[in-house]
Amino acid sequence: MRDSRWHGRLALGLLLAPALLWLGALIVLPHVDLAVLSFRERTGPRVYTPSLAQYKTFFAEPLYWHVFVRTAIMSVIATFLTLLLAFPIAWIIAKLARGRAGSLLFIICLIPFWVSETVRTLGWMILLRESGVLPALLVKLGLTAVPVELLYRDATILVGLVYTSLLFMVVPLVSSLESLDNSLIEAAYDLGAGGFSILRTIVIPHAAPGITAGCIVVFMLTLGNYLTPTLLGGKNSQWFTEQIYTQFITRFNWEQGAAFGFLLLGLSTALVMLGLRASGQRFGDVMRRT
Amino acid sequence: MSTPDLVADAVVKRFADHVAVDSLSFTVERGSFFSILGPSGCGKTTLLRMIAGFIAPDSGDIAIGGKSMQGVAPNRRPVNMVFQQLALFPMMSVGENVAFGLARRGMGRAERVKRSIAMLERVGLGSAADKRVDELSGGQRQRVAIARSLVLEPTLLLLDEPLGALDLKLREHMKIELKQLQASFGTTFVYITHDQSEALVLSDHVGVMSHGRFEQLGTPQDLYYRPQTPFVAGFVGANNRIVGRTTETDGAVAEIATTDGWVVRALKSGAIATGDAVEVFVRPEVAILARSAAELPPGQPHHAGDVQSVLFDGANSAVLLQEARSRREFRIALPQTGQFSDLKPQEKVMFSFDPSRAVCFPARTGA
Known part of the structure; x- marks a missing residue:
């Protein structure tokens, strides 16, 4: 009896070992090291003393926290836009398309992800740059007199981010909408509800865990995205991950970079918690139900 | 004689390869309990969904309370439906479920709560308003589903095999309860079932349906003692x-x-x-x-x-x-x-x- 329990634990331990190893060696350890880095200051060649100087710099330098807030706001907007766009798509896949059509639509959403993000983003650049396809088309249609530079704008960054994130919103939404019993919608309709009222009282409450899960994933991906804002936004992008990159690679100031990294982690955690609180959900429920 | 609550006039519905409802005409008098009895696939669900307005007939007309329902959406019909799987809203409390239709009519919160509690009391669930739907037993859910429809005082209550999901003992009990509820509310019930015993026990009139047509329409006694077609003789009793x-x-x-x-x-x-x-x-x-x-x-x-x-x-x-x-x-x-x-x-x-x-x-x- 006792033996078998011990065996059970051993089996569980062995099964979990790869995941724990991954978590420990690749996530916890580097973060501990980064945390140590972020709380010290270089006072001389190869001389470091513990200090809060890195965090003080962040608050003292308007550029840094300005970029920080901007990144947060843009990410929230991108997440919201992704939700708005993904919801009808997920609704069509889950409720309207039948059988093969549904899987086909799903594959259409998936196909862009076979191409690497870099190549996809470069594709956007080919379309949008001043000498690119879209500006030329606008001139041809007589909508603009001269080709307009469509890159390096906030809207362009948002388009790129939404495009990159769409699938991660569609997947949890489809699974939560598929589990919605059609007779509930019919019952609401029968009891006098109109389309908007059904959406508000039946569909959204049912899909809430899926919506929350999708928003969390998309928000985190967007906040931590480096490639899309850098390529589509150029110098104007002012994305916080660029600041981290600059500190680590260009300025070789690892202490400052580490502190920025932790500030970003804190930001994403705080905003996710805020979102969960606002929508009245618990993290565990959301993860379990999706 | 008052206007009948439901008049179907030569109603036809075709699906790709077969006729689900084949030129059906019938009348349901006010306050009566009318059952449509037939084996699965006979077209009875299609007929019920046409009365509720979820699907439109290809030809013919359905009039409820003397008004043609052509082009009237389900949420604008004086008809409510009790679904086969009940379709109670799990995201709402029992009281909110019952008040749902009243809220959609724009009734104020206080009045809504008052009416839904009163309705729950009439079906013997006065204290269940704050419970979650999954805390109720099968029979209680049944009553909530009926209360949720009846609180809107519909001209017609449609019931789509509502007892099908219950176990035998509860089904027998709910049969009696349904009949008593119908008698006390006086609402016209249109009930569909494949269970001949439910149809015989509950109804004032029964239409026995097969292949989209009524084989016979009459009182339960007529169907049982004076079947007019071999199908009715074989199906009823x-x-x-x-x-x-x-x-x-x-x-x-x-x-x-x-x-x-x-x-x-x-x-x-x-x-x-x-x-x-x-x-x-x-x-x-x-x-x-x-x-x-x-x-x-x-x-x-x-x-x-x-x-x-x-x-x-x-x-x-x-x-x-x-x-x-x-x-x-x-x-x-x-x-x-x-x-x-x-x-x-x-x-x-x-x-x-x-x-x-x-x-x-x-x-x-x-x-």
């Missing part, structure tokens, strides 16, 4: 079916012989000439069982048989016989006197039935 050809058709009663030589007599229904193929139906309770011919009522043709098995089921006990000559199965209800409680398989018995209480129809083609 238990019945012994004997297939044969008529050998003599003078008068109201015909004589029928099966291919294996069993001769029975039954009342003619429809045009039947000598030599026609017919189906004879004899109810198990019409036949009289005896151990010897002398005990049988005089004047009725006697038949002999062997007991095949005794089907004990309390008040519904029956015995399954094999007729002596044809070896065909024949079911007879056992009297409640306990007279045959010692009946054993293989035992030889006699039986007879009043030919005027048996009925024969021209055989259905392909049956």
Whole structure:
């Protein structure tokens, strides 16, 4: 009896070992090291003393926290836009398309992800740059007199981010909408509800865990995205991950970079918690139900 | 005579390869309990969904409370539906479920709560308003689903096999409760079911449906005692079916012989000439069982048989016989006197039935 329990634990331990190893060696350890880095200051060649100087710099330098807030706001907007766009798509896949059509639509959403993000983003650049396809088309249609530079704008960054994130919103939404019993919608309709009222009282409450899960994933991906804002936004992008990159690679100031990294982690955690609180959900429920 | 609550006029609905509802016309009087009884796939769900407005008829018209419902969306019809799986909203409390329709009509919160509590009290769930739907038992959910519809005071309440998901005991109980609810609210109920016992117990009128048409429309007693088609005779209640050809058709009663030589007599229904193929139906309770011919009522043709098995089921006990000559199965209800409680398989018995209480129809083609 006792033996078998011990065996059970051993089996569980062995099964979990790869995941724990991954978590420990690749996530916890580097973060501990980064945390140590972020709380010290270089006072001389190869001389470091513990200090809060890195965090003080962040608050003292308007550029840094300005970029920080901007990144947060843009990410929230991108997440919201992704939700708005993904919801009808997920609704069509889950409720309207039948059988093969549904899987086909799903594959259409998936196909862009076979191409690497870099190549996809470069594709956007080919379309949008001043000498690119879209500006030329606008001139041809007589909508603009001269080709307009469509890159390096906030809207362009948002388009790129939404495009990159769409699938991660569609997947949890489809699974939560598929589990919605059609007779509930019919019952609401029968009891006098109109389309908007059904959406508000039946569909959204049912899909809430899926919506929350999708928003969390998309928000985190967007906040931590480096490639899309850098390529589509150029110098104007002012994305916080660029600041981290600059500190680590260009300025070789690892202490400052580490502190920025932790500030970003804190930001994403705080905003996710805020979102969960606002929508009245618990993290565990959301993860379990999706 | 007041306007009927529901009038269907030559309603047709076709799906790609078959006709689901085939030019159906009927009327449901105010305050009555009307059932549509039929096997699955007979088109009864399609018909109900057309009344509710979820699908539109290809032709014909449905009028509710004297108004044509053509082009009227389900949320604008004076009709509410109790769904097969009930479709209570799990994201809301019981009280919110009942108040849902009132809220959609723009009723204020206080009035809404008052009315939904009053309605829940009428169905015996006054204290359940704050409970979650999954805290209720099957029967309580049933009552909430009905309360949620009735609180809107619809002209017509549609019920789509609402008892199908319940276990037998609860189903029997809910049958009685439904009938009492209908009587106390006086709302017109249109009920669809494949269970003939539900239809017979509950309804004032029943339409027996098959292949998109009504085989017969009448009171439960009509359907049971005076079936007009072989389908109704076979579908409503238990019945012994004997297939044969008529050998003599003078008068109201015909004589029928099966291919294996069993001769029975039954009342003619429809045009039947000598030599026609017919189906004879004899109810198990019409036949009289005896151990010897002398005990049988005089004047009725006697038949002999062997007991095949005794089907004990309390008040519904029956015995399954094999007729002596044809070896065909024949079911007879056992009297409640306990007279045959010692009946054993293989035992030889006699039986007879009043030919005027048996009925024969021209055989259905392909049956």
